[in-house]
Amino acid sequence: MNISQVAKRAGLPAKTIRYYEDIGLVRPARGDNGYRSFSDQDVHKLTFLSRARALGFSIEDCRRLLALWEDTDRASSDVRSLAQEHLSRIEAKIADLAAMRETLSTLVQACQGNDRPDCPILRKLGNTP
Amino acid sequence: MNISQVAKRAGLPAKTIRYYEDIGLVRPARGDNGYRSFSDQDVHKLTFLSRARALGFSIEDCRRLLALWEDTDRASSDVRSLAQEHLSRIEAKIADLAAMRETLSTLVQACQGNDRPDCPILRKLGNTP
């Protein structure tokens, strides 16, 4: 299968698939014309990667997940702890963003938003305590 | 004032302050020895930037906010709409992350996390629908 077919099936841009080959996540065969020739297993792998990325796993996490996926002797605890750590990072990020949201939303509500210069947002940012 | 003093007061790494000069956010004077010499106003600006960055504003947003801050004839509506757009982006990001969190948390809970290979997380990622 050629790259654009695979791109459609896996839900990834062709550029991304080439990049994933570059960094060693997939190793598609090559045809005589130099084109990449993807097996069904390659496609399956790329679909896996696409889903893992969509869940926010980093590329390095994806590499580890892929290795676990291919290792039929894995321990599910290894997968679970990887996912748990990622979940914790996501929760931390949500907490950070939620704090920003609170502050921003308060400030936006306090700002008149008219043509006068007075603005609580700038006051907050420029305040010399 | 020298850079490391300013770094402490503004709560920014010295490297970051140099970077902000590079991209034209601040223009500290220079002493005869070539050292940057920051005025109180420079420090005030950098503190402003530090706070705006802490609220998640991009550098380009910060540039605009700084311009508005320095423009005493600004309209508060300009500030407000900038902040409102940023708030919307943050809320979108939170929604994305919350969706990931839901999926991940469900999967993590479903995984036994023992030394057997069976794992719902990998099943979900590798599922061929």
Added chain:
DNA sequence: GATAAAGGTTCCCCTCACTGGAAGGTCAAG
């Protein structure tokens, strides 16, 4: 058979907001 369009390839630079480190100049203390 000629040609044009579509798809493939590599290669290099760009993003964002810094961060690390090397090589070297300056300053204050002992």
Added chain:
DNA sequence: CTTGACCTTCCAGTGAGGGGAACCTTTATC
């Protein structure tokens, strides 16, 4: 005088690709 802390510039790298040039192959059409 030397040591160490501070300052300077410049170069390279981060994560995860994206844009685009230059060029090759396949396919469809005339």
